[in-house]
Amino acid sequence: MSSPLEILQRVFGYEAFRGEQQAIIETLLAGRDALVLMPTGGGKSLCYQIPALLRPGTGVVVSPLIALMQDQVDALRELGVRAAYLNSSQEWREAREVERQMLNGELDLLYVAPERLLTDRCMELLQRSRIALFAIDEAHCVSQWGHDFRPEYLGLSALHEYWPDVPRIALTATATAATREEIARRLGLEEAAHFVSSFDRPNILYRIVEKNEVKRQLLSFIREEHPGESGIVYCLSRSRVEDMAAFLSQNGVPALPYHAGMDASVRAHHQARFLREEGLVMTATIAFGMGVNKPDVRFVAHVDLPKSVEGYYQETGRAGRDGEPASAWMAYGLQDVVQQRRMIDESMGDEQFKRRSGRQLDAMLGLCETVDCRRQQLLAYFGQHIEPCGNCDTCLEPPESWDGTVAAQKLLSAIFRLWRERGQRYGAGHIIDILRGKSTPRVREQGHDTLSVFGVGADQSEQSWRSVLRQLLAKGLVAVDTEGHGTLMLTEQSRAVLKGEITLMLRREAPGAGRATRVRRPAPADAGLDAASQTRFEALRAWRAAVAREHGVPAYVIFHDATLREIARTDPRTLEELSHVHGVGVRKLEAYGEALLDCVAAV
Known part of the structure; x- marks a missing residue:
């Protein structure tokens, strides 16, 4: 029998294993289960493909997106590996031929969607076949607290019941310790060996800028840093996806939309074009991208705030899978915070779900507002600690910390006085107009130009006040009343600031931060060639x-x-x-x- 290293070199053309690949492979070859956390582009697929080639039988890979199976199978066939897939996109004759190959032992790897796997017909097929191993890809989908929960994954615990002697490997690029424990529990992998690689993606430059005409900012970012290159732009809503794709296309950046509300055939066509064409930008909701194995995505941009650090990490990880320099760029503003708070409060989830969602959002806001290394904060969320990276905006252009206690007291006082003296609550724009002493028609009509706080913040710009308010929201010192159309109100924690019991250090952007020309561009992918x-x-x-x-x-x-x-x-x-x-x-x-x-x- 060949050794894992021989297969790596002969079939895949790689000289040596990386990280814990070899240990994971040997675990499966010994018939043991494994739970693997490895960053996107870290070589997860080799961890089950090589054992499937070495163990008797066929390796069965559970993959959540049928649109990607064909490319995965095509890539393996190019290497001479006997691979196939079963999913709903096939005609019945093609599916029957794959079933015949499976029964006759003519396949090394079979890719199946979880919905298909759990059907009576597929389970019967597997029972009549010889199985080398089960690989459960994107295993975080089993976590009900995760950002990509797929209820079909809950049924995969049955694999161990039906095939107790067949080793299983669950793989994901994104999971906190709590999510990892949930994956093990729900899939019956309590006895599995755990392999946790570093989550660090050193080739990705992380940058978060203050939102200000986001379309213009995005266009400038793409033109100046990634002209003619493939990328993904994530938006929160379907309408925004369509609008952003149209805007980019009109401005010379070839772009396609992708969201769950589109016709399935159009959506599949757009994904196929993105995978096959160079220099195409996909604007999408988070419905796109899970498991995308396109290696040359040079940037991932977010024009709306992600709901969690896990989601953000998973989505940005789709850039630079080939290890070449790539960018993760996000524009984030005050309205994002208000919108996300409202979505949580108005969700159909129970109180536990809302508390969990609130904590996830708080962690995401903390990442946006940190004055420290972004990568340090990002990896700390997953329980890993590194030195400052030198490849994020806060390392390249460190923001200033300043004593914002007095500014915070002014803002909190304005909210308090409007409520105490007038019984009124207002949104961010009106509060900031009062602080800056702007005598707008609305301010005059409401008589707010007579308040004692009118004009007390004239020394700061509107942008500066929005930054202060954003940070107070992130720290839980101001809340959004979602029933009052996004109006602002104080919290229990506000009292300590108003009484001067704490000193509040806030973030101030470095001059010019966020401009593409001020932040080091990633080295071009063809650097070093004469x-x-x-x-x-x-x-x-x-x-x-x-x-x-x-x-x-x-x-x-x-x-x-x-x-x-x-x-x-x-x-x-x-x-x-x-x-x-x-x-x-x-x-x-x-x-x-x-x-x-x-x-x-x-x-």
Whole structure:
């Protein structure tokens, strides 16, 4: 029998394992269960693909998105692995052929959606087949507190009941300690070996800017930092997705919308285009992206505040899966906080759900308002600790901390006086107008220009006051009355500030922070190539594009950019030299070796 390392080198074309890959593989080969937390792009799939090739039978992979199965299977077939999928997109003849292959032991890996797996027909098929292992991908979907909860995942505990001797591996890129415990409990993996890799994605530059004409900000970010590159833009609502896609397209950035309200065939077509075309931007709700294996997504942007740090990490992790520099950019404003608070209060969940959602939002606000390293705070949420990263906005342009106690007292006093003296509550804009002494028609009509707090904050700009208010909301010193159309009110914690019992240090942005030109751009993906190598690289990319079109698969299924870049740099002249390039396995060497050498020699 081949060894795991032989399979890694011969089939996948990689010289050595990374991190705990080998230990995970050996755990499964020994017949034991494993629970694996590994960041996106960390090589999770190898942890079950290699054992499936080495153990007798077929490895069954439970994957939540049927739209991605075809690309995963296509990539494996390019490597010479006998892979197939079963899902609702297939015609019955095609599904029957896959079932026949499964029964005859002709498959190394079978991908199945959880809904399909739990049907009587599929369970009977599996009972009549020899199973090498079960891999449960995106395992956080089993957590009812998670951001991608899928009720179908709850039924996967039955796998252990029916096949107690078949090893199982549950994998996810995102889980706190509490979520990890819930995954183990719900899937019956209490005895599983746990493998927790670092959550750090050092190639991603994290940046959060104050929202101010967000469309213009997003367009500037894409044009200045990622022109012509693939990216994902996340929006909170379906209408915003459509609007943002139209705006980008009208301004020369090719973009497509994606959300659950679209026709399923249109949605699938848009996803297929995104996976296969270069330089396309997908604007989407969080319905898009789980399990996306496109390696060259160069940026992920959020134009609305995510609901939780877990969701934010999962979504930003879809950038830079190839390890090349990428960006995670977010525009965040006061209205985001008000909107999220309202959504929690108006949700149909019970009080426990609302408290949990409130804590998740508080953690997200803390990440937005921190004066410390973003990456430090992000990883601390998952229980990991690092030194300041040097690759986020707060490290590159540190914000100032300032004593905002007096400013906070002025703002809290304005809210208090309106309520005590007039029995009235107002939103942020009106409160700030009063503080700045702006005699608007509404201020005069309400007689608020006679209040003692009128004009006491004229020394600060509207933007500055919005920053103060945002931070007070984040710290729980101001609350949003969702029944009063987003009006502001005090909390129990406000009293200590008003009495001067605490000193309140607030964040002030560095001058010019958030401008694309002021923050270090990620190094270009082709950095380090001389002129001749760059010419070879472009020729190889053109060759790859033609082959991908011929095969009907995304370009990265043929070869990743990193592999082509190494070929361009090393300029191999023989198949032996080419065989040592990262990502060139035996099957791909046989299929494409001569063509690659011809392409290089012709430049």
